[in-house]
Amino acid sequence: MGSMGRALPATVDEIRRAQRADGPATVLGIGTANPPTCMAQDDYPDYYFRVTNSEHLTDLKAKLTRICNNKKSGIRQRYLHLDEELLAANPDFIDRTRSSLDARVEMASAAVPELAAAAAAKAIAEWGRPATDITHLLAKELAENNRGARVLVACSEITLIAFYGPEGGCVDNIIGQTLFGDGAGAVIVGADPVAPVERPLFEMAFASQTTIPETEDAISMQISKCGMEYHLSSQVPRLLGCNVERCLVDAFRTLGISAAWNDLFWAIHPGGRAILDNIDEVLGLEDGKLAASRRVLSEFGNMSGTTVIFVLDELRRRRAAAAKQGGETPEWGVMMAFGPGITIETMVLHAPSNLNLEGN
Numbered sequence: 001m002g003s004m005g006r007a008l009p010a011t012v013d014e015i016r017r018a019q020r021a022d023g024p025a026t027v028l029g030i031g032t033a034n035p036p037t038c039m040a041q042d043d044y045p046d047y048y049f050r051v052t053n054s055e056h057l058t059d060l061k062a063k064l065t066r067i068c069n070n071k072k073s074g075i076r077q078r079y080l081h082l083d084e085e086l087l088a089a090n091p092d093f094i095d096r097t098r099s100s101l102d103a104r105v106e107m108a109s110a111a112v113p114e115l116a117a118a119a120a121a122k123a124i125a126e127w128g129r130p131a132t133d134i135t136h137l138l139a140k141e142l143a144e145n146n147r148g149a150r151v152l153v154a155c156s157e158i159t160l161i162a163f164y165g166p167e168g169g170c171v172d173n174i175i176g177q178t179l180f181g182d183g184a185g186a187v188i189v190g191a192d193p194v195a196p197v198e199r200p201l202f203e204m205a206f207a208s209q210t211t212i213p214e215t216e217d218a219i220s221m222q223i224s225k226c227g228m229e230y231h232l233s234s235q236v237p238r239l240l241g242c243n244v245e246r247c248l249v250d251a252f253r254t255l256g257i258s259a260a261w262n263d264l265f266w267a268i269h270p271g272g273r274a275i276l277d278n279i280d281e282v283l284g285l286e287d288g289k290l291a292a293s294r295r296v297l298s299e300f301g302n303m304s305g306t307t308v309i310f311v312l313d314e315l316r317r318r319r320a321a322a323a324k325q326g327g328e329t330p331e332w333g334v335m336m337a338f339g340p341g342i343t344i345e346t347m348v349l350h351a352p353s354n355l356n357l358e359g360n
């Protein structure tokens with residue numbers, strides 16, 4: 001075998017070091033977007049029963065009116081792509097026995113990427129580099145294991161696939177109509193930020209995912225020719241309340257950090273007011289620790305997987321405002337998201353500097 005004409009690169013270890021990033025995956029930009037139609041929660045029961053021709057279901061309407069009450073639901077307003085005009089053009093969406101999946105998918109296939117692109121454009125603008133510098137679309141492992149990687153993560157949720165009138169539905173599905181809203185969120189993630197263009201917002205120190213045993217049916221979604229029906233067990237707030245602390249203890253033990261929960265900043269997925277109340281209680285959190293989550297729930301509702309990006313955006317704005325006023329802002333924090341499974345995702349975050357948190 002002949003010579004290759006130059007010295008072989010040192011060792012495999014050195015090659016691997018050169019391929020990988022030095023620092024942790026870091027959030028370098030955040031962007032969010034919503035469709036234009038905004039629905040006040042107090043107006044929703046009247047709207048919902050009117051557009052679905054269900055005014056005769058007076059008991060159910062009374063129950064939903066109680067649940068939608070702004071203070072009880074913790075939701076003031078939500079954004080919805082499916083407005084009255086679109087519903088009038090697609091009356092089959094109201095009836096859970098009519099075949100409407102194709103029409104829903106067609107509408108969503110245009111609307112979901114469009115909303116994701118709007119959020120991504122804002123995240124890219126904050127990041128400060130051209131969109132063509134994005135190297136991957138999914139994020140922590142990619143950013144840390146590929147030196148120079150810049151990952152665009154975009155989540156977009158539009159509820160039109162699961163909108164139904166109340167007739168013939170289960171109560172939990174009808175309650176779901178009052179919880180979920182539409183929105184998109186995007187973050188740019190990369191390691192070893194290049195100053196001064198790139199500014200680290202949150203470093204990701206640790207990420208884990210776990211499911212709560214025997215809760216497969218607690219949050220479920222069923223696709224049929226009529227659309228998608230989700231089911232929410234009334235036990236969800238309790239199940240999460242019983243399990244979040246174990247995830248947090250595991251995360252901080254792995255990192256070797258001992259943390260008092262009240263010394264951290266918090267970005268929790270606001271799945272519903274009762275979920276936040278339960279978590280507040282089990283962790284013994286001081287008033288205001290979940291303020292970013294409660295604010296996002298109030299102004300946007302539950303936007304499924306997207307919501308936590310809105311919470312992160314809200315949190316960094318609050319931290320910047322507090323820092324400007326000379327207030328103390330915790331250096332370490334936690335982001336937690338929940339979904340079908342029941343899945344609990346836990347991420348320990350480190351905020352390198354308060355100066356970077358203001359956003360566009």
Ligand SMILES: CC(C)(COP(=O)(O)OP(=O)(O)OC[C@H]1O[C@@H](n2cnc3c(N)ncnc32)[C@H](O)[C@@H]1OP(=O)(O)O)[C@@H](O)C(=O)NCCC(=O)NCCSC(=O)/C=C/c1ccc(O)cc1
Pocket residue numbers: 063066067072073171172175179219232233234235236237270271272273274275302304305338339340
């Ligand atoms: C705001 C709620 C809905 C209502 O609170 P409340 O007004 O204080 O009142 P109650 O809790 O007493 O409930 C009022 C009524 O509704 C009933 N109810 C109350 N939840 C129920 C119920 N799930 N069933 C069936 N009856 C019920 C409850 O029994 C009661 O009935 P009634 O006594 O006849 O008036 C509250 O219960 C709450 O926050 N629940 C949690 C909602 C929940 O499960 N959220 C998680 C959704 S899943 C998620 O966030 C993530 C999704 C995701 C998806 C995809 C991804 O990729 C990623 C993520």
